[in-house]
């Protein structure tokens with residue numbers, strides 16, 4: 374029986390992918406599995422969903438290599454910087470890279486002795502990576518690359534999760550103009566623009582949708598959660614157990630710094646989850662978890678490995694399950710962040726349990742695996 378784990382439902386992930394596809398005329402999906410699939414485990418998820426998607430995207434070379442070494446054969450795109458040495462490895466492993474600077478791209482091209490696929494990043498207003506949308510001449514100079522083929526081109530929305538879509542429309546227009554000037558000359562075959570937010574809300578003409586958070590069943594923003602016509606299902610549960618239960622008298626301090634004093638006699642449970650597991654210390658005195666179907670509030674500071682919760686009105690005992698982030702939007706709002714950050718903070722100390730057809734099909738214990746020989 375596991376104590377602290379993330380339970381991931383593969384069937385729900387596949388359902389979310391298929392829903393987004395069918396809402397977009399069966400547009401192919403690029404499954405964004407960066408940051409260890411938003412904390413849920415990139416290799417097993419990629420392996421289980423490979424038949425349902427057309428591309429994978431990650432953020433780092435190490436993430437792409439891990440997918441290849443685990444047997445993933447679909448194309449993989451790295452959505453960010455790679456060093457020249459990493460780019461050479463990418464050619465070996467058939468991993469696509471991002472192209473966003475002329476001189477740097479030629480430097481990589483010179484260092485290669487093998488073909489490498491690149492995707493042109495066009496900056497239309499996110500101002501992170503990419504050629505500026507008006508740099509047509511620089512982009513066209515990429516015709517002279519010897520080893521790098523410009524296989525795709527993309528841009529990234531800055532505000533697609535908001536109610537006001539005017540900036541997204543402007544970005545789309547700038548992107549389409551730039552692409553129409555270079556597409557034929559560079560022989561670009563794969564144009565992609567939508568992220569989750571665009572993919573679940575407005576119509577975008579795109580050869581594929583780069584689907585991240587919504588594949589895992591999370592809406593990119595509260596606005597889209599409230600307005601999107603698509604019914605996404607959360608695919609994971611963050612679980613722990615009650616370690617200890619005790620009655621405490623009125624006026625008792627709880628946890629470091631004594632930031633909480635009981636105002637009446639209370640029943641307090643200790644849960645073996647702390648900030649080292651990725652449960653933010655900012656949840657001290659405000660986090661809420663679910664114990665036997667009832668809401669329980671965090672009392673006092675969240676410690677490194679443990680925290681205390683108020684179970685005064687809840688029937689519970691040692692070993693009972695505790696669900697954390699059962700309302701992940703509400704919890705994220707409380708500490709001024711977004712579900713993305715809560716998920717990608719899941720520590721390697723939490724085991725990942727994969728379910729398919731209602732059965733556990735795989736359990737990953739990262740710490741155990743590192744020290745296995």
Ligand SMILES: *Cc1c(COP(=O)(O)O)cnc(C)c1O
Pocket residue numbers: 405407452529567568569570583584585586587593
């Ligand atoms: C992370 C990322 C995505 C996926 O974003 P979601 O909001 O999770 O769908 C898509 N494109 C780029 C360039 C990204 O960096």
